[in-house]
Amino acid sequence: MKKIIVALVSLAALSGAASAETEPGSAPGAPGLAAGGAPSTPEGNQEKPASVIQANVVAKKREYMLTQALKDGKAAIEEALAKKSKPSVNPPEVDIELELKNSGDKPVTMIWGGDQSRITLSLKGPGAINGSWPMMMTMDFQMGVEIKLAPGDNHRVSIKSLGYGPRKIVSGGCWWTASGDYTLTVGGNFSSNNESVPFAAPPVTLKVSEAKHN
DSSP states (O other): OHHHHHHHHHHHHHHHHHHHHHSTTOBTTBTTBOTTSOBOOOGGGSOOHHHHEEEEEEESOOEEEEOHHHHHOHHHHHHHHHTTSOOSSOOOEEEEEEEEEEOSSSOEEEEESTTSOEEEEEEESTTEEEEEOOOOOOSSOOOOEEEEEOTTOEEEEEEEESEEOGGGOOOEEEEEOSSEEEEEEEEEEEEETTEEEEEEOOOEEEEEEEOOOO
16 A cells, blocks of 8 residues: 555656646746746836837828839849849939837837848839848947937938948848839838847838929
């Protein structure tokens, strides 16, 4: 009888050890520790900038003229992008702003610029072309600027061209090569609490028209 009781106790101990090893996010035998031995932190104490920073595009100008260079350059642009090289036709100039607003009830600190933020563009519409190409850059890490946003405050970034890339080096772009209505989507990321925080603004509509000839 004693042997049976000892066997049952041993099985219970093994079962408890197995359940501790398989518990998600916990180290064996150490309740309250995350994987790797780091103390767990209640979610309510962590700042979550991704949920409170709202991205929006402010179109200071919505209507643009289709230049002859863009109209005639479609084939050249597509050929260059297919070869992973920079097109000779520059992306069109625009006049818009990216607005990053703190919609929460607590201050948020974000890092913008250098290697700690990035903007990407995507264009849809008749004659829209999107592409990127590799560029050489130095290996040093470039710091951004710390920006503190109180509740309701916003940070605005001016966008003057549909060319984009890290460190203000153009390594991607969008082109319109025909008249019509286009939608432009602005996305990217910034840094906060040593983490990369992605954002995506709702698309904005832009109108492109051909020049009228008398």
